[in-house]
Amino acid sequence: MAGNPAPSFQVPRLSPKAAPQPGLLSHFYSNDVSAPRAARNSSPSLQPPAASAPTVAWPLTYPVFPEGGVEALIYHHKMKSMVSGEMYCWTYISKGLARVGQKEIVFTIRRRASEGQSDISITPFQWMKMVYSAARDGQRVDEFQRTEFHSPSFLDRSDFKWVVYCRAQSIDNVLASYFPNEWLQAIPLIDSEAEVAKRYGLMRTLGHLGTQERWFPYPPWIDRDRHPCITMANMAGTMKDSLPLVIVRGISAVKKGAEIALYVPEESASSLKEALSQFEIQHVFALDSTLHKDADSSLLWSNTDTQPRAYGAGMSNACMNLGYFAFCPCQKDNELKMIEDGYIFMISNSTWATFRKAIEQSTSSGITLSSGLRFTLQFEKSRPGQSIDPSSTLPTEAEPPPVASSPAASGFTKYTPKNPTPEHQKPTHVHCNHIALLDNNITNAADVGKLTNFIKLIENVVDIAVPKTAPPGVVGGGKLVIEADVGGPDRDDLLGREWFKMSFSPPSLSALPMDQIYTEVSRVPKPDIEPRRRFALAFNVWGFQGPWS
Numbered sequence: 001m002a003g004n005p006a007p008s009f010q011v012p013r014l015s016p017k018a019a020p021q022p023g024l025l026s027h028f029y030s031n032d033v034s035a036p037r038a039a040r041n042s043s044p045s046l047q048p049p050a051a052s053a054p055t056v057a058w059p060l061t062y063p064v065f066p067e068g069g070v071e072a073l074i075y076h077h078k079m080k081s082m083v084s085g086e087m088y089c090w091t092y093i094s095k096g097l098a099r100v101g102q103k104e105i106v107f108t109i110r111r112r113a114s115e116g117q118s119d120i121s122i123t124p125f126q127w128m129k130m131v132y133s134a135a136r137d138g139q140r141v142d143e144f145q146r147t148e149f150h151s152p153s154f155l156d157r158s159d160f161k162w163v164v165y166c167r168a169q170s171i172d173n174v175l176a177s178y179f180p181n182e183w184l185q186a187i188p189l190i191d192s193e194a195e196v197a198k199r200y201g202l203m204r205t206l207g208h209l210g211t212q213e214r215w216f217p218y219p220p221w222i223d224r225d226r227h228p229c230i231t232m233a234n235m236a237g238t239m240k241d242s243l244p245l246v247i248v249r250g251i252s253a254v255k256k257g258a259e260i261a262l263y264v265p266e267e268s269a270s271s272l273k274e275a276l277s278q279f280e281i282q283h284v285f286a287l288d289s290t291l292h293k294d295a296d297s298s299l300l301w302s303n304t305d306t307q308p309r310a311y312g313a314g315m316s317n318a319c320m321n322l323g324y325f326a327f328c329p330c331q332k333d334n335e336l337k338m339i340e341d342g343y344i345f346m347i348s349n350s351t352w353a354t355f356r357k358a359i360e361q362s363t364s365s366g367i368t369l370s371s372g373l374r375f376t377l378q379f380e381k382s383r384p385g386q387s388i389d390p391s392s393t394l395p396t397e398a399e400p401p402p403v404a405s406s407p408a409a410s411g412f413t414k415y416t417p418k419n420p421t422p423e424h425q426k427p428t429h430v431h432c433n434h435i436a437l438l439d440n441n442i443t444n445a446a447d448v449g450k451l452t453n454f455i456k457l458i459e460n461v462v463d464i465a466v467p468k469t470a471p472p473g474v475v476g477g478g479k480l481v482i483e484a485d486v487g488g489p490d491r492d493d494l495l496g497r498e499w500f501k502m503s504f505s506p507p508s509l510s511a512l513p514m515d516q517i518y519t520e521v522s523r524v525p526k527p528d529i530e531p532r533r534r535f536a537l538a539f540n541v542w543g544f545q546g547p548w549s
Contacts, residue, residue, distance in 0.1 A: 056117050059178060061095075064125045070096035070132050072125055076117050077173040079108075079221060082214040087111070089221050091174050092124040093183070094131075102135035103142065104183040108171055108221040109155070123155050127163070127186065141165045143184065144202055144249070144290045148194070148501070150518065155188065155224050162189040164202065167291060169220055185220050192231040200240045201288045203323045204341060205230055207300045207311065216313040217291055217298060217321075234302040239339060245288040245324055248272045252292035253325035253342065255299075256318065259374045260336055260343050262325050263292060266381055269362040276359050281349060286326035289342065295321035301340040308338060327352060336373045345375060429542060430466040430480070432459055436536040450527035451486075455537065458482060461520040462539055470542040471511045477544035478509040481536055482521065488532030509541060 059075040073093045080086045088111040094104045107124035111117075131141065141147065146164045154160045165184040170176070189197060189205060197205040206218045208230040213219040250268040254261050264272055272287075279285050291298070297312025298321040310320060323341035335346040347355075351367065358365040358377055366376035435455065462480070470477065484500040502518060504510070 062120075062125055064094070064096070065129050065132055068096060068132055068136070069099055070094065070128065072128055073178060074120060075174050075178065076111075077171075079110075079172045081219065084213060084223075087221075088117075090120060091171050092128075093178060093180070094128045095180070097128070097132055097135060098180065098182075100132060100135040100140075102131060102140045104180040105131055105165070105186055106168070106171075106179070106183050106220075107186045110221045110223045112225070121155060124186075141184065142249075143167050146202075155222065157190075157224060159191045160188040161191040162194040162197070163187070164189060164197075164206070166206070166218060166220075167293075169217075171220055186222075187218060187220075188222060190228045192228045195232055196230050196235060199232075200235060200238065201245055201323050203289060203291060203298065203321065204301065206291075207298050207323070207341070208302070210298075211300060211311045214311070216311060217295065230302065234304065237303050238301070240324070243284065243286045243324075243326060245286050246275050247288045248275055249290075251287055251289060252295075253287070253289040253322040254292050254295060255320040255322060255343070258372055259376060260322075260325070260345075261376045261378055262287070264359075264362075264377070264379045266379065269379055273360055273362070276356060281352060281356065282330050284326060284328050286324060289322050289324050292319065292321055294319045297321065299323055299338075299341040327355070334367065334369050335371065336369060336375060427463065429468045429470075430462055430539050433479075433538045433540040433544075436538065437533070444529075444531075447487075447527075447529040447531065450529050451533065451535075454484075454486070454524065454527045455535075457524045458484075458521055458537060461524065462517060465513050465517045465520065466541060467513075474508045474511055474542060476506075476546070477540065477542035478504060478506050479544055479546075480504045480509065480512065480539040480541050482539070483534070483536045485532070485534045486526050487529035504541075512541070 056076065058077075059073050062072045062074060064070040064072050071094075073095060075091045075093070077089060077091065078086055079089050090109050090111060092107040092109070094106070097104050105124075105128055107127070109121060109124070111119075134140070143165060144167070146162045148162055150161070152158045164187045166187050168179075168183045168185055171179075187206075187209070189209075193205045193209070210216050210218040212226070212229040248264075248268055248271045250265040251272065252263045254263070276285060296314075296319050297310050297317040300309045300311060301323070310317060312320070322343060325342055326344045328344050328346050329349050329352040331346040331348055333346070334348055334351055337344050337346060355365060355377060362379050364376070364378045366374060368374045432455075462482075481503050482500060483502075500521065502514065502521075504512065504514075
């Protein structure tokens with residue numbers, strides 16, 4: 001709110017409940033994985049602080065990472081939901097991430113009835129430090145991107161598996177002057193919700209999260225005791241099982257009365273063009289849709305719905321967000337069909353050729369159908385905004401890597417051993433096809449030996465964990481990629497540094513015992529090499545014969 005005086009800050013006194021938990025998070029994953037713990041079933045109600053509790057002068061600040069100039073402002077306040085009623089919350093606002101070109105991060109945590117004002121969780125501070133460390137190394141996050149992680153106790157739950165960086169929205173009873181110009185709202189997803197989001201689109205999950213509290217587009221607060229808003233059981237029978245979605249960051253599809261519009265931000269145009277080039281004219285081209293900035297409502301779907309369903313802010317549906325939009329060519333006539341939470345454009349090849357050309361040239365286009373519906377493809381100019389100017393001594397901004405992907409075709413060094421094992425001697429169930437060094441080569445002989453031993457231990461884990469024969473239905477094998485980031489002077493900083501991640505393709509490789517592999521690899525001792533090194537191990541599983549790039 002313009003004109004408000006700058007708040008004064010104090011360092012909070014953390015309660016014993018907020019004592020640090022060593023090893024809670026690594027760079028993106030914990031080194032300790034346990035079975036999910038059932039969420040508490042209590043439904044906390046609004047309670048004032050206990051009479052004996054000391055008065056706290058809000059807001060407070062906490063020195064998240066003093067060396068980097070990162071701190072967090074914490075504010076205790078009320079919020080009100082149509083479902084949960086009034087509640088107390090803590091809102092944590094980072095300050096200093098912009099120094100490394102990263103939008104600030106905001107956590108809002110619902111306070112339990114059993115907690116006092118001073119029972120401040122330190123998890124948001126740890127997460128802010130992790131985001132700072134990643135951004136300092138060139139890995140930044142933006143709207144509707146996510147971090148996948150494994151932790152036995154993230155915000156007192158073992159089944160939070162994603163943190164989604166959602167578009168900022170106003171927080172009740174917190175002065176606008178406390179917020180930075182740009183920020184992202186951190187929203188954790190439970191494992192079942194994350195699985196739905198990964199397979200069927202993020203908005204399908206966020207929409208049900210919003211419906212759970214009747215809050216559009218999604219509640220900004222984190223309820224640590226809530227039940228899953230959606231599960232894979234609710235997705236049985238969805239047509240999206242036969243409609244693989246292409247994810248192009250920033251694209252939104254909306255319904256405005258009789259118009260169906262596909263919006264493409266200027267910064268997404270080249271990615272859309274590249275994605276389209278992978279599809280022949282006769283192939284279905286289905287796009288995931290994220291939340292449009294003007295959306296006031298959104299379509300929903302689960303297999304319990306007997307008719308189309310939506311939710312929104314009040315009674316308005318002037319700009320209804322869609323969960324996806326698909327072009328289905330080779331049709332005799334042009335027709336727009338609402339199916340589940342999106343639209344499919346049944347389109348003739350000649351009309352599709354026109355829109356393909358428009359996408360390739362980044363030009364807007366539209367067509368009015370005989371039904372009276374109209375489809376428009378709209379390329380949007382970037383909105384003016386305040387740019388972030390990171391220090392010239394910090395890494396230049398780079399696009400964050402996808403959460404699960406194979407090594408890029410360029411930008412890494414493929415390591416080839418001098419005496420490779422002959423193909424006929426390699427195990428048939430799994431073997432390391434190649435090692436990709438994702439930064440500089442290693443020259444020190446001692447470091448080479450330590451890293452080689454580390455890689456061999458990982459290979460042993462995979463060799464033991466992967467079944468000797470492929471399960472029924474898994475034909476053609478696949479690729480398993482394990483990436484690791486080890487070494488360096490800050491190698492013991494579990495919060496900001498050492499991490500690894502795994503990915504696999506095709507989807508049939510979900511038959512692998514991924515939890516076992518992850519747990520065992522996380523227990524492999526890290527090499528104490530001095531230079532920081534990132535590398536990827538690409539494993540051939542069950543006789544894969546396809547391309548590796």
